[in-house]
Amino acid sequence: MLLKSLQAGDVVFGKVSRAVYFAFRGVVLGGGANGKKLAEAPLRRLGAAKLADRVVKAGEMLINMAVISEKRRKRVCLRAREIRRHHRRLVDRRAREGEMAVAAMELPAVRAYDALGINETSVKSMPFENLATLMQSPATLQATKAVLDRFEKLLPLLSSPVINIDHLLKHLGSPKKKKTPPPAAAASASRYSLRVVLCSYMILAHPGAVLSGQGEKEKLLMDSAGSFVKEFELLVKTVLEKQSTDAAAGQKMFSAQLADFDRAWCAYLYCFVKLLQEKVHQLSGDAGIERMNSALSDTRSKFFEAKENGNPLAASVANVSTPLSIGSSGSSFTAQSLPGAASSSSSSSLMKQPTDNEQMLNEMLHEDDVSFGGNSDNVSSAEKEFQAKVKSTMEKAFWDLVTDSMKGDKPDYTQLINLVKEVRDSLHELASKELKEEILENIDLEILSQVLESGSQDTRYLGQIMHYSLDMIRKLSAPAKEDDMKRSHEKLLNELAASSEVNDNGISSFVIAVIKGLRFTLEEIKQLQSEVSKARIQLMQPIIKGSAGVEYLQKAFADRYGPPANASASLPITKQWVSATKSIVEQEWSSHLESLQALPADHAQRVVVPVLRAGHGAPMAQASSSAASGSGLPECKGEKIDKLTRVGLLQLISNVEGLNMQSTPETFQINLPRLRAVQDQFQKVIVIATSILVLHQVLVSKVAAPELQNAISELYDALVKLLDSNPDASTEEIVEAMASSLATVGSLSLPEKQAQATAELATKMLLKSLQAGDVVFGKVSRAVYCAFRGVVLGGGGVKGKKLAEAPLRRLAAAKLADRVVKAGEVLVKMAAISEKVHGQWYKALAFYQGPKTNRYKGSKGRE
Template identity: 40%
Template sequence: MMMESSEGVRPAAGVAMEFSVSDEKAAETTSFSSATATRVPRRLRKRLLAECSRSPCTVEEIEAKLRHADLRRQQFYEKLSSKARPKPRSPPRSSSNEEDLGQRLEAKLQAAQQKRLSILAKAQKRLARLDELRQAAKTGVEMRFEKEREMLGSKVESRVQKAEANRMLILKAYSQRRDKLKERSSQSLLRRMTRESKYKERVRAAIHQKRLAAEKKRLGLLEAEKKKARARMLQVRRVAKFVSHQREVERRKMREQLEDRLQRAKRQRAEYLRQRARLHTVRINWNRMDKQADVLSRKLARCWRQFLKHRRSTLELARSYDALKINEMSVKSLPFEQLALLIESTATLQTVKTLLERLESRFKIFRAVDAASNHSSCLDSIDHLLKRVASPKKRPTPRTPLRSREAKKVNSSREAGRTPAKLSRYPVRVVLCAYMILGHPDAVFSGQGEREIALAKSAEEFIGQFELLIKVILEGPIQSSDEESDSLPKRWTIRSQLAAFDKAWCSYLNCFVMWKVKDAKSLEDDLVRAACQLELSMIHKCKMTAEGDNGALTHDLKAIQKQVTEDQKLLREKVQHLSGDAGIERMECALSETRSKYFEAKENGSPIGSPITNFLSTSPPSSSAASASVTSLDHKSNQTKGAERPKHVVRSLFREENPSVTKRIDSSASGTSSVSGQLASSVERRSVKENEVIINEYVHNQHYAAFDIFTVNNEKPNIIKAKIRETMEKAFWDGIAESVKQGEHNYDRIIQLVREVRDEICGMAPQSWKEEITEAIDPEILSQVLSSGSLDIDYLGRILEFALTTLQKLSAPANDDDMKANHQRLLKELAEICQIRDESNYSHVNAMIKGLRFVLEQIRALQQEIIRARMRMMEPFLKGPAGLEYLRKGFADRYGPPSDAHTSLPVTLQWLSSILTCKDYEWEEHKSSLSALVSQETSSGLPLPSTTLRTGGSFRVKTSGNQITSSHTSDVSNITVNQQPECKGERLDLMVRLGLLKLVSAITGITEEALPETLMLNLPRLRAVQAQIQKMIVISNRISIPAFLYVDKPS
């Protein structure tokens, strides 16, 4: 019974342990477990709850847990059955009781058996349900695993596709980057070549400038040495004169002292005698002297109090100056503009001027006292230096209202009675300039020469002495603190420091004047040049003659003449202030020379200057400025006459080959707009074709032939075409000369040619040069000059010289010597032409036209040189894929897309069709001949011929190791370096080779009509090959005929 009851308990425990396994039917297990929860132990309940809180388990884990639970249940039942105790036996009963007990026991056993069966049935149902749940979980896990595997597969496949796409993008980016790097390297190479050429040009210009600067410096040093020698000689003479004067003064002083002593002795003797006679009057005179001394002392005290009240003492003036904060430390820290404003202020100038005047008066008093005390001191004379730095007096403007005669007389008498003002020893502006030199030498000086260095050093010393003097005035005498002077201590007082200050001032003033001499000379030259320009302008406007003024002058011309006279008067005053009478004399000489040159040039037929001298050398500044002013005054209102010509006249003249084009240029306006449009389109097509020919030559590795494209024709020069071209050019220039030599003097074509020269030079020159070129070559000014009626050959000569110089700078350095020689030769020829004098100035016209023609030829040569240089730089690109792409694109533009080849390429179609029928026969013949040659080589051991047969194929030669074969192989390799690869029998390759062979082996010459469209660019090359083949045929025939004759001749 105990065992049965134990077996009946086992399913319930199994149900409780399998509670947490279900995933899909948690509700059933929850209801079932709630019914049996009272019978589950607490330990198992906690364990089940802990397992329920975990994540779902797999099928294998569930099966393992079930087996483990079953094993533990069996162990528990075995342990429980072993602990069961037998019941004590009851006392024997009767048989009826035993039967009742047997029946009850049997009923209990049946009930237990039923209960056990029901429990087993429930357990089986539960196990079946669990098995269904396990199968469902297993199926779900498998389905989820399959779904995850499919998702992972799709993800992997998408990632593979993305990786492939990224790899293609990376490869594309890498190829683009490589192309960009190639393009960038080529561009950097171009920039480097341009930069190197510019650098060489700059270095050459810098060397030339340095040479000129060195030569100028050498001449300046020589001139400075001469000036120094003259200054030393003058100084020696002045010192000798001063020494002799000092000795004479000393002798005079000694004589005067002796005379003073004698006179004093006489006066003392007479006074003594009078005192003895008038002893009684002494007391009266003493009382009178006391009263006078008392009055004088009171007056002196009153004046001193007033002096202090107005702050006119030296100490107050020094304090006022110190309040300005102008010292050595402050000027170095202040900016230049702020320092200039501080120095130029009225308060500063007035304060410094008052202080300097007081110092000057004190210095003169000290010197006078020293002279009276018989000290050897004399005031240094620096008036000649002060005159150099003194400012001119401001005079009223001449345009003042008229005054009365009496007022004029009074003013004239006052001016006559005036004496020249005394110069201040310390000019305030020169003193303040020392602070500017000390604080900002770079802003004051334009260079660093000997004069500038000496001036800076003397200014620093002067400022030091000046500030020390101010310190002595403010603080009193200063004792020296130098260690070296302990034995003899030095004490600076106002008197000693004022003497040191004056000495430093004299040195600084001398250096300052020497520095200003150079500026004064340049300013004097500018003033004289301005006066000459005014004189020339007045002569030209007033139409004055060499004898004097022209009588018929209008009111405006008289006003101009009066204004010029007043301006020249002001210029004379400034020149006199700068250089004195010598400067006035130089100015008068320059004015008279300008007048004489002007009238001389006017008599010779040219307004200004001589044509030959100005043609070969640059004119002086005065004449050039005068010519510019005269031109601007005379022809300001004139405008350019005539209609505008085509802009590229000379360019088309030198580049076009068609005679009709040159005829259109000569007539210049006869053609209609439709004709010009057709001509432009034909020129454009021709330029495109020339470009394709050039690139085709580069693709075939024959770039040397491409430079022949820039000549008149790609073929050899034709004598007839050259003569026609020469005649057309001569007719063009003769037409220009005739238009100028006619009575009305039409200079429109000359102006157009000059404009063409300017445009061409601007097109080739850098951007920074264009402004200078436009200013130097101005067709508007030239038209005004030429329309005035006088052919100004000087202005044309300057234009020609500037154009030639600019072209020489733009050309290659290797051509400098040739261009210079050509330029000198041209200038000599033009000078010889200009020397031929005639009334109509035809010689000047011929010289002008010849110069323009030479300049245009030089421009054309330089353009060709530039094009060649650009082609050399573009050679690597033209030989690459870019050249082939350009040829392919040009061919497609001319003949259409490849789909229209049957209709657009009829000659090519006919050419290939003629080869199509015989190509197989020719190829079989070639192979049979090749096999025959190979069999002959193997049988006889002789090497194969070094060239191929008919189709241009190449053969591999098997050498046997002897000396003859090896040498022949080297010959074959040298000959077949540039040959095409061997023909393998492909259809297209075979047809092209046979077609080319048929073209070049024809007896008649190849023409453009019979040439296929695809070979049109290679016409010269095919003609050259045909000529070589025909030459070979002729040579072989000439060799074979004597051989046959020799064989047929009997022995």
């Protein structure tokens, strides 16, 4: 049995071997006392428990061998890694020092720049004209560009990484005049912009001539420009003096100075771009910044190309860049065109701007008054045409640029891939979580790049992307629009499929199909984004219009201007406005109460009322249904802050000078476009009422009442159409409108000579009455002011309408009551919202005892 059991294939041998294996495993994995117990268990089943000690001793030897082997392995690996790391450091340091030494010793570019003699001392002693001429000379531009390029090439050799400033460089928008730039030039923009570097010397030497103000950002830019010039000159000096110093010390000095120079450049560029954006924002708002960032470089490049090639597009772009001249003569009676607004805004210090979220919430709270928000409804037709022309020119230049990039023997598909990426990213942003991964899989930019780089110009894959994108747009859009969108999408795809092989200009069908399809898809996505934004806003409105919106605006205002306790110091314009309003608010309130008492109980019984300057009567105009319905805006009950806010707003819009950021209280600067629109309506009403009054006085004794009313209605319609379409209409155009109304009446009721004399008299009276110092102009302005006051203090209901009609009827201009009510309601809502948001600041300022000023006192006399 023993001999049989010791054979390898025997069952007993297998069981014993297995038990011994378990015993050894228990010791090796269990260790210590636990290992011995684990070893005894299988041995006990063999009746050999005494062998446990031998098994434990042998297992411990295995454990020690494993531990020693692992430690040795780790030690060897660690030493190998250290050797490799030290070797790499040694190689990199030697290579870097060698390259830096060779690069720094190549001095021709630096010497050529130093020979120009441009330094801090010399530029400060130069007159501005001489310095500007020097900065524009070809020698200066060439030498400076060479030395800047040389320094930029040395940056990768620094031991520390440089700061990424691509987000700042893209705002500079330097034009590229070459039609197809070489790959090396197109790879990236220069880190050191030549014109911005030279501009630092201009800022340092003549800050008053270069900068338009002395605000905080201007001061930061001046300081950063001075630091940059200092580091730049030290770097040039270090390179020139390196030969006379020890190699190692000189190398270390040069590396440190190059790093300091680059850090100073980053700080200066940041201040430069921030001030540039601030100026663009002041001139054209967020839309201007967006247009500058997205289209400036491409459009200017296209302009230079067209100019060099003699293309008419250059003239088109040049004309667009010049504002249209509207009204060649005569003065304007609208707030937008008054010179005070434009001149003061350009020289103002930088203001604290509300955030996008604040502006959005503010628009939601005022959404019933969007027509007075300074948007497209309040823009003249000439301005709309100008804006449309600018947009059309920019779009044409952009798509022409994309088309040109894909033409020729070596097409550049970079723009095309970027546009497809924009389509993919836009759909990805709009889609739900379930669809995001699907979009990324179906619009694969890597595959697209490979297809395009193959040079086959195969439209199949691009067609798949286009088809999928349009399907996804339909899926994300409202179900009600799906059928119409499907028809338009199918029509587009059929047109692209039927494109001819080559058009008249030699542009392949591939390029035509790609441009047309991408342009259509991007427009569809833009509309979808607008719809989604509107839907999200509608969902938010119930919350925003509650207390949450007011609380958010309160917190945002406090973050920008501090708590109400600091209002006297942080809100200087609001403080002056409150102080000036306090001095006249009680007088205005008393006049309003007198107007209420004078209002007849049965307003409809008054059929004829006296008209200014003459005792003749004017029949009462029929109240319109729109105003009769009322808006439900509450009247003022005499509460101190409510009364002060309403009267203060009335003083602002009744001012002769156009409102701007420097004359508007900080609490209403977010509503400046809305205030300007109401001020515009105020001045339009004065012009129309004055014209109607003059016409009434001239014709009242010469024609019958029905003909007089017809002439007044015709003049009213003509002036409304003229002033609404062209806010900058001149006095000549207004006189022409009156002459047209007089000609209609004269041809029917007056002899030719009398009609001519009447027209001449009316023209003289109108020109005289439209002058600010004229008695008639003053009385009309006062009557219009009282009409606005009736709505602002009396509310937007029937009572406010009656209070507005009473003074206007004395001008025979009761038809203007609806316009007054509509504009006055904007002020009522603005005052109510501002009281909720800024009430604590108003209370702090209302009880502040300080010097009073009448800066905001309007041009109208007070009763």
